[in-house]
Amino acid sequence: MHTPTDVTPLASDSQTFTRAFKDFRDGFGQRELWLSLGWQDIKQRYRRSVLGPFWITIATALQATAMGLLYATLFNSSIKEYLPYVTIGLIIWNVINASIIEGSEVFIANEGLIKQLPSALSVHVYRLVWRQFLFFAHNILIYLVLLAGFGVWEHLRWSSLLAIPAIVLVFLNSMWVSIVFGIFSTRYRDIAPILSSTALMLFVLTPVMWKTQALQTQINAGSRAHLVEIVPTFHYLEIVRAPLLGEPSALRHWVIVLAITAVGWIVAVFAMRKYRSRVPYWV
Known part of the structure; x- marks a missing residue:
């Protein structure tokens, strides 16, 4: 009787990069689901109101x-x-803030669907980012009013088209933030309130309502004004707001945002590889 000696045990592929990328592909393939759910989220929030969304x-x-x-x-x-400066800053900040706060609860908030609906985990991230984009699309109508009412269009140049890839970058970062913070907040429930406090602190430190030039004009405040450069959300704000206002966008902002995007997605892929299969048990 022949006894095989070279048989290797089958290894589970639940924690592989292949399964992680497959989850992203399957989730995007289920776009009819998350497109519908994201729109329903907004309709549900403003149900029975006259003006709706x-x-x-x-x-x-x-x-x-x-x-x-x-x-x-x-x-x-x-x-x-x-x-116009404050309005555009607030519109972009709303996306950043939702990415941090709602992203940290993306899986916890969808506990029922995760346990009952056989879908990719990334579906819930796509749904959240789609909902944020719909909010952004509604708010960008205010910018169109500013173009006409405040003469912003007079300052626009061809370089203003850089706002399009900048907005794409913001939402790409929204995805990895939701994945990373969502996974770890599901495992450690103390992370969500910490992130909420952090978002409030970032709002104060990021020049959403104030200008760095205002600090530089103060006595002995010129050098201290450059400390805002260490706040990452400042660079996201600048790559979108400057083109929309017809102002030049410094190259360093793009370099920093692209670097953070690359590192963030690497962390997100590793998090999906390692913990994707555990999230349904953690919720």
Whole structure:
């Protein structure tokens, strides 16, 4: 009787890069599911309201107007110049903030679907990013008003088209942030409130409502104003806001954002490889 001696045990492929990338492909292939769910999220939030999702635009416009008027007065700046600056900054910040806070709870919030629906884990990330994009699309209507009402269009150049790849980069980062923070927040529930506090701190440190030039004009504050460069969200804000305002965008902002994007996606792929199969048990 022949006894095989070279038989190797079958190894599970649940923690391989192949399965991780397959999850991304399968999740994108189920786009009818996450496109529908993302749109339903918005409709559910504004169900039975007359204006529906346009309350998103109204709320952002009111917030931007109030803050723009306040900070323009504090910094003795022109409303015509300062309000577009604040409004665009707030629109982009809303995407960044949602990526951090909602991204950290992306799997916890979808516990029922993860346990009952046989779908790729990335479906829930696609759904979240799609929902954020819909919010962004509603808010960008405010920018169109600024183009006409505040003469922003007069400053636009061909370089303003750089806003398109910049926005794509913001949402690419939103995906890896949701994956990494979502996985680890599912395993360690203390991470979500920590990230919420961190997002608030970043909002204060990032020049959403204030300008670095305002600090540089203060006595002995010129060198300290450059400390904002160590805040990563500042660079994301600049690559989008500068082109939309018709201002030049410094190369260093793009280099830093591209570097963070590359590192972030590497971490996200490793996280999906290592922990993707464990998330359904953690939720």
